[in-house]
Amino acid sequence: MKKHLFDPIPESMPQELVTDILRSESVRIERIVSFGQASPDGFWYDQSESEWVLLREGSAQIRGNDRLRELGPGDYLNIPAGTRHRVEKTAENARTVWLAVFYK
Amino acid sequence: MKKHLFDPIPESMPQELVTDILRSESVRIERIVSFGQASPDGFWYDQSESEWVLLREGSAQIRGNDRLRELGPGDYLNIPAGTRHRVEKTAENARTVWLAVFYK
Numbered sequence: 001m002k003k004h005l006f007d008p009i010p011e012s013m014p015q016e017l018v019t020d021i022l023r024s025e026s027v028r029i030e031r032i033v034s035f036g037q038a039s040p041d042g043f044w045y046d047q048s049e050s051e052w053v054l055l056r057e058g059s060a061q062i063r064g065n066d067r068l069r070e071l072g073p074g075d076y077l078n079i080p081a082g083t084r085h086r087v088e089k090t091a092e093n094a095r096t097v098w099l100a101v102f103y104k
Numbered sequence: 105m106k107k108h109l110f111d112p113i114p115e116s117m118p119q120e121l122v123t124d125i126l127r128s129e130s131v132r133i134e135r136i137v138s139f140g141q142a143s144p145d146g147f148w149y150d151q152s153e154s155e156w157v158l159l160r161e162g163s164a165q166i167r168g169n170d171r172l173r174e175l176g177p178g179d180y181l182n183i184p185a186g187t188r189h190r191v192e193k194t195a196e197n198a199r200t201v202w203l204a205v206f207y208k
Contacts (some may be wrong), residue, residue, distance in 0.1 A: 002175065002179050002180070002181050003120050003175050003179070003180055004178045004179050004180070005178040005179075005180060006178050007178075011174050013176060015110065021156075021158050021180070022182055023204075024154065024207055025208075026130035026207050026208050027130060027131050027207040029205065050122075050128065052125075052126050054109065054203070068105050071106065073107050073131075074108045074109040074111075074131070075107070075109075076107055076108070076109060076125070077105075077106050077107075089194065099131040099158070099203075101126075101131065101133065101205055103128055103130050103207075104128075104129075104130050104162055
């Protein structure tokens with residue numbers, strides 16, 4: 001069945017909104033919507049899955065491998081399993097829409 | 105390294121442009137750009153991999169499971185392995201940009 005990436009997204013939420021798009025044994029696709037949220041101070045993601053992430057709308061700063069990357073619409077990034085990273089910032093007063101593909 | 109989904113895309117090409125974005129054992133992500141191309145008459149895709157496809161720009165008609173689906177920007181579709189399908193049409197005089205995730 002055909003579905004739409006932006007349907008439905010509220011304008012604002014106190015937490016990030018994570019929606020499953022696809023789940024299989026080898027891959028998981030999620031839509032993640034941030035409303036200005038960032039990773040808590042001192043928190044680092046260190047995932048056992050690899051993650052490919054596409055920023056679709058909004059903006060974000062991701063820190064990893066000693067680099068800070070600014071992402072805007074259309075930018076994508078591959079984060080291999082075990083790469084410590086954190087979201088320093090997402091757009092304030094706007095939605096940041098991510099497409100994330102987790103794989104092994 | 106950060107990269108951009110739309111970079112670079114020519115304005116027109118005689119064939120579809122397929123660009124590898126990611127390859128791993130379990131998943132393959134491609135950007136596919138169509139410039140009005142469709143599947144040849146009588147041709148059906150019948151893939152051993154499953155495919156999740158997101159239309160990012162342009163428009164298309166996909167036929168499968170006895171249904172014709174119109175896709176516009178933001179629409180996505182999951183095509184399980186072994187599902188016969190074909191692209192009836194993509195936008196003429198415009199680019200149609202797909203993100204395709206192939207998985208097992």
